[in-house]
Amino acid sequence: MHPKGYFVFHLNLAFSSVDKSSWGAIIDRCYWPLLNIASDLEVPLGIELSGWTLNGIQETCPEWIDKFKQLLGEDKCELIGSGYCQIIAPLVPYEVNIQNQKIGLDIYQSLLGVRPKIALVNEMAFSDSVIDILAEVGYSAFIMDRDNIQLALELESALLGPMPGLAQGVGPVKLPVLWADSILFQKLQHIAHGDISIDDYVGFIKGKIDKGDFLFPLYSNDAETFDFRPGRFKEESQENVSGEWTVIRKIMEKLNTELGVEYVLPSVALEIQHALTPQEAIAFTSAGYPVPVKKQPKYNIARWAVTGRDDTWLNTMCFRIYNKLTNSVDLESQSWQNLLELWSSDLRTHLTDQRWSDCKAKMADTLTDLKLPKRFGLQQEQFQIIETTSEILAMTGVNCRILGDGIYLALETATTKLILNLRRGIAIESLCFKSHGDEPCMGTIKHGYLNSIVQGADYYSGGMVIESPATQSKITDLHPVTPTYLLSKNGDLTVKVKINCRAGMVTKYIKLSSALEQIKISYQLSELKRSISSVKLGNFTLSPQFSKAFTSYSCKVGGAKERLFNVAKEINHSLPTNRFVSSSRGFSSTSGVLSLDCSGKSLYLTWVPSECTPLCFIDHDGDYTRVSFSVCEIDETSRESDRYGDFEVVLSSSAL
Numbered sequence: 001m002h003p004k005g006y007f008v009f010h011l012n013l014a015f016s017s018v019d020k021s022s023w024g025a026i027i028d029r030c031y032w033p034l035l036n037i038a039s040d041l042e043v044p045l046g047i048e049l050s051g052w053t054l055n056g057i058q059e060t061c062p063e064w065i066d067k068f069k070q071l072l073g074e075d076k077c078e079l080i081g082s083g084y085c086q087i088i089a090p091l092v093p094y095e096v097n098i099q100n101q102k103i104g105l106d107i108y109q110s111l112l113g114v115r116p117k118i119a120l121v122n123e124m125a126f127s128d129s130v131i132d133i134l135a136e137v138g139y140s141a142f143i144m145d146r147d148n149i150q151l152a153l154e155l156e157s158a159l160l161g162p163m164p165g166l167a168q169g170v171g172p173v174k175l176p177v178l179w180a181d182s183i184l185f186q187k188l189q190h191i192a193h194g195d196i197s198i199d200d201y202v203g204f205i206k207g208k209i210d211k212g213d214f215l216f217p218l219y220s221n222d223a224e225t226f227d228f229r230p231g232r233f234k235e236e237s238q239e240n241v242s243g244e245w246t247v248i249r250k251i252m253e254k255l256n257t258e259l260g261v262e263y264v265l266p267s268v269a270l271e272i273q274h275a276l277t278p279q280e281a282i283a284f285t286s287a288g289y290p291v292p293v294k295k296q297p298k299y300n301i302a303r304w305a306v307t308g309r310d311d312t313w314l315n316t317m318c319f320r321i322y323n324k325l326t327n328s329v330d331l332e333s334q335s336w337q338n339l340l341e342l343w344s345s346d347l348r349t350h351l352t353d354q355r356w357s358d359c360k361a362k363m364a365d366t367l368t369d370l371k372l373p374k375r376f377g378l379q380q381e382q383f384q385i386i387e388t389t390s391e392i393l394a395m396t397g398v399n400c401r402i403l404g405d406g407i408y409l410a411l412e413t414a415t416t417k418l419i420l421n422l423r424r425g426i427a428i429e430s431l432c433f434k435s436h437g438d439e440p441c442m443g444t445i446k447h448g449y450l451n452s453i454v455q456g457a458d459y460y461s462g463g464m465v466i467e468s469p470a471t472q473s474k475i476t477d478l479h480p481v482t483p484t485y486l487l488s489k490n491g492d493l494t495v496k497v498k499i500n501c502r503a504g505m506v507t508k509y510i511k512l513s514s515a516l517e518q519i520k521i522s523y524q525l526s527e528l529k530r531s532i533s534s535v536k537l538g539n540f541t542l543s544p545q546f547s548k549a550f551t552s553y554s555c556k557v558g559g560a561k562e563r564l565f566n567v568a569k570e571i572n573h574s575l576p577t578n579r580f581v582s583s584s585r586g587f588s589s590t591s592g593v594l595s596l597d598c599s600g601k602s603l604y605l606t607w608v609p610s611e612c613t614p615l616c617f618i619d620h621d622g623d624y625t626r627v628s629f630s631v632c633e634i635d636e637t638s639r640e641s642d643r644y645g646d647f648e649v650v651l652s653s654s655a656l
Contacts, residue, residue: 004263072114413515416517537614
């Protein structure tokens with residue numbers, strides 16, 4: 001069988017570092033050369049673009065749309081779907097994902113007269129829920145990066161053939177996958193930019209053919225990277241004076257004449273691949289890799305969740321708008337389109353000053369139109385101060401004791417036992433719920449308990465850690481404190497402390513329910529300026545008993561149903577990529593609920609995404625399991641901003 005190659009070019013006028021004034025140049029220098037290749041060389045191309053970008057091309061150059069329609073009709077091009085906007089599906093709620101796909105499909109039908117059957121996973125940021133969403137709106141297959149799915153499934157050495165061919169959704173739905181490849185598309189970029197020779201590139205492909213590979217996803221990324229530079233980095237390569245589309249044409253011709261590579265549309269490649277790959281559907285994610293993303297680990301889900309100019313604020317406000325839209329049946333589709341545009345991935349990376357200013361203005365106008373609050377911080381309830389500890393029992397029913405030479409504060413209700421460390425910013429020393437048999441579910445693991453010197457530290461619960469590479473500093477809230485006791489209207493007791501750390505003043509609240517098996521922890525960080533830093537909150541360390549029994553965690557990752565992740569191996573979500581990129585994995589629970597199962601004993605962590613939208617991390621290794629929430633991480637897109645916002649999380653033994 002002759003080797004086959006296929007191309008999928010991603011067109012994106014919303015590119016983060018491009019202003020509208022550049023649209024004409026992009027179409028002339030990047031989009032027309034694509035159609036000319038399909039027309040002149042008769043190399044069939046997959047072209048993927050959002051409905052938003054399609055509208056932008058129609059507005060700027062309707063002649064391009066006419067030519068594209070002609071080539072679609074001649075089977076020289078194939079439309080690959082994307083949605084109305086390029087949105088990171090694992091970070092947004094199910095209803096938003098559905099609206100994004102439906103509006104996009106309507107625009108394709110309106111402007112091109114076709115509805116694509118294959119969709120490309122936006123930014124290759126994948127969760128199993130993507131399968132359910134794409135199938136629901138009518139897609140019959142999807143394109144995803146294979147390199148990082150190989151990592152998730154521990155198949156790093158697999159050729160294209162042995163890779164799985166069917167992806168299992170969270171429900172019973174399954175869809176065939178057409179594989180993309182980060183290494184291959186980066187290779188094509190390097191050769192076009194003049195960084196490697198054509199002969200080196202041809203030799204690389206020949207080597208793969210000699211090893212038995214024969215179906216090549218030769219390109220599956222941006223069209224705007226050829227003969228145009230978006231201006232994201234000072235280190236961006238100079239444009240190849242030979243003409244980068246000219247180089248690509250030469251490569252296409254050389255692979256065909258010297259190696260016999262035949263070019264096919266993505267749908268034809270899918271048929272070939274589907275006939276040769278295992279037909280048993282499997283999940284493409286795992287507990288260790290809940291959200292695979294394309295390219296190297298520095299390019300991970302944190303990029304759109306908690307980095308950028310102020311991703312946490314932007315995502316939080318989007319959740320606030322989403323809540324209003326889902327509860328208001330009379331709002332027109334334009335409101336949904338505004339929300340989708342605000343949830344676009346490109347607003348969360350290398351945004352120009354003008355586009356960031358426009359984004360903030362659009363967000364402010366949308367919040368005003370929907371009569372939504374613009375605050376980014378918690379509204380603390382009104383409390384009555386309890387003057388002395390001796391009054392606590394009579395006023396709240398909570399038994400309160402000071403233990404260990406004044407180090408520990410012990411609080412106990414009929415359902416909950418909580419011990420806080422007053423020397424360490426009211427870190428949780430121990431938390432017990434009655435339904436767990438009064439066995440501690442989390443707390444502090446003391447220095448020396450874990451055998452490895454690598455873990456030779458105290459592992460506290462309920463704390464804050466800020467790490468800044470610029471100042472080479474690590475800031476925590478583990479300071480001696482004097483608590484203030486507060487009474488809620490419903491009789492709950494809250495312990496409040498103020499901690500003056502190097503980053504500024506942090507206020508922390510721990511509320512103990514008088515009737516339920518739950519505590520609520522609030523972190524008031526709004527007095528701190530948002531620096532380029534990693535900020536992890538909670539850092540909840542399970543007790544060794546619960547850690548050994550930790551079997552699974554579950555949450556919604558962009559879909560309608562919870563995804564259950566079985567835990568069988570080590571998990572290292574919070575592992576930094578390098579000194580400049582503070583995380584490599586992680587996930588978001590789009591419902592604001594994360595549940596842990598420890599051999600039948602459950603622990604629930606719950607928050608409100610429309611108040612603060614964190615990124616979740618789990619680290620697990622036998623006796624040690626920790627859950628943390630990040631409101632800020634570091635990568636090359638990070639910028640300083642006004643505030644971190646506040647975060648509040650409820651820990652309970654049952655679903656709220």
